[in-house]
Amino acid sequence: MRWHVRRWCSTLTWQYRVAAVPALSQRHFGYARATVTRTAVNVSTAVSLATRTTLRVGGPAAEFVEARTEADAIAAVADADAHGMPVLILGGGSNVLIGDAGFDGRVVAMAIRGITDEADMCSGAMVTVAAGENWDALVARAVNNGWTGIEALSGIPGLVGGTPIQNVGAYGQDVSETIARVRTYDRLEARLQTFFAADCGFAYRTSRFKTDPGRYLILDVTFQFGLGDLGAPVAYLELARRLGVELGERAPLADVRRAVLEIRASKGMVLDDADYDTWSAGSFFTNPILDGAAAAGLPADASRWRVGDGTVKTSAAWLIEHAGFHRGHGDGPATVSTKHTLALTNRGTATADDVVALAREIRDGVRARFGVELVPEPVLVGVEL
Numbered sequence: 001m002r003w004h005v006r007r008w009c010s011t012l013t014w015q016y017r018v019a020a021v022p023a024l025s026q027r028h029f030g031y032a033r034a035t036v037t038r039t040a041v042n043v044s045t046a047v048s049l050a051t052r053t054t055l056r057v058g059g060p061a062a063e064f065v066e067a068r069t070e071a072d073a074i075a076a077v078a079d080a081d082a083h084g085m086p087v088l089i090l091g092g093g094s095n096v097l098i099g100d101a102g103f104d105g106r107v108v109a110m111a112i113r114g115i116t117d118e119a120d121m122c123s124g125a126m127v128t129v130a131a132g133e134n135w136d137a138l139v140a141r142a143v144n145n146g147w148t149g150i151e152a153l154s155g156i157p158g159l160v161g162g163t164p165i166q167n168v169g170a171y172g173q174d175v176s177e178t179i180a181r182v183r184t185y186d187r188l189e190a191r192l193q194t195f196f197a198a199d200c201g202f203a204y205r206t207s208r209f210k211t212d213p214g215r216y217l218i219l220d221v222t223f224q225f226g227l228g229d230l231g232a233p234v235a236y237l238e239l240a241r242r243l244g245v246e247l248g249e250r251a252p253l254a255d256v257r258r259a260v261l262e263i264r265a266s267k268g269m270v271l272d273d274a275d276y277d278t279w280s281a282g283s284f285f286t287n288p289i290l291d292g293a294a295a296a297g298l299p300a301d302a303s304r305w306r307v308g309d310g311t312v313k314t315s316a317a318w319l320i321e322h323a324g325f326h327r328g329h330g331d332g333p334a335t336v337s338t339k340h341t342l343a344l345t346n347r348g349t350a351t352a353d354d355v356v357a358l359a360r361e362i363r364d365g366v367r368a369r370f371g372v373e374l375v376p377e378p379v380l381v382g383v384e385l
């Protein structure tokens, strides 16, 4: 591939023309190669990242590109890569904690829109959704259209492209259960790659996109939904109780969505500008997965679920509460949510340093009390715990 690069110095616009593109070729080991097209890049400077994250902290981006088309997104990333400039891909900013110094590189905000769907009674609905589409709007559309499998993921903030990263999940559903494939631009190999679900490395709150951070720019996600009026079997006790069904029973899609939104709102887990309990990144720590010996060392009343391979998942919320950090803990501008122990919140004037200090206090307290190391769920940018 040959590059012709020309910079328009006065306008901070970069323009590219790509001479050669590889032909589409399907590889037997599960991903497809395809053409890459690059176009002009419009760059803004000194954009506040606090305005772009749900925690509402974070300093400025040295360079900021809002990518409205796939070609824009690829050009913005490839150009930064060609110049050795650090890149941060941003979706809805609901799973990041960005430091007060900001990001000394190029932030590429995903604003690519578009949904195509095809449904038949055999394979259900195959729905391809651009990375910049709003996740909860997709869930609402699925419920209205009788597409089953993501109704319990109602109310999760962020964009569709962010959902495969940590295999978002809630109330007994994980997004990996309905993802058929993820189309990406691979920054390392500078080409398009499509991963089928089996090659995405999905597990609890992780995927190959999370474990190989920054390598893949997710362009779109294809879902395969079932068709019907009833949701998937309810797999979460609190949700089953709210719906008045047994675990494993089904309930109407619209009822599941309504119940999930009600439960989430009561926990401050649906974004609300007027409610500081929602100025968060959702759950700040993942539920620890422990080996048998470590799990045996926990108090008898600690929550635990067998995961397989002898490992046990325990509840981060339980550990935090029993280490003495209750709802509302903290007297600074960053506190534990008054509705949910797992959410660290900005009470209006917090900085990233305030959130980090609170997170360290909780992590250290849980380690001292139970010997368990809590792992943050949000992606940390320019900060360390």
Ligand SMILES: Cc1cc2nc3c(=O)[nH]c(=O)nc-3n(C[C@H](O)[C@H](O)[C@H](O)COP(=O)(O)OP(=O)(O)OC[C@H]3O[C@@H](n4cnc5c(N)ncnc54)[C@H](O)[C@@H]3O)c2cc1C
Pocket: 054, 088, 089, 090, 091, 092, 093, 094, 095, 096, 110, 131, 156, 157, 158, 159, 160, 161, 162, 163, 165, 166, 167, 168, 169, 170, 216, 217, 218, 219, 268, 269, 270, 271, 278, 280, 281, 282, 283, 379
């Ligand atoms: C109130 C609240 C409740 C939440 N509840 C849940 C929940 O129930 N379950 C759950 O799993 N999560 C939950 N979250 C976390 C978060 O909403 C999800 O992880 C969401 O999918 C993140 O998407 P985003 O677009 O905001 O990603 P961002 O926060 O913008 O980015 C997160 C990471 O993904 C990368 N990224 C984003 N888009 C792309 C892309 N197109 N290509 C490549 N990399 C990309 C970023 O570089 C970053 O590393 C919650 C968050 C909040 C604030």
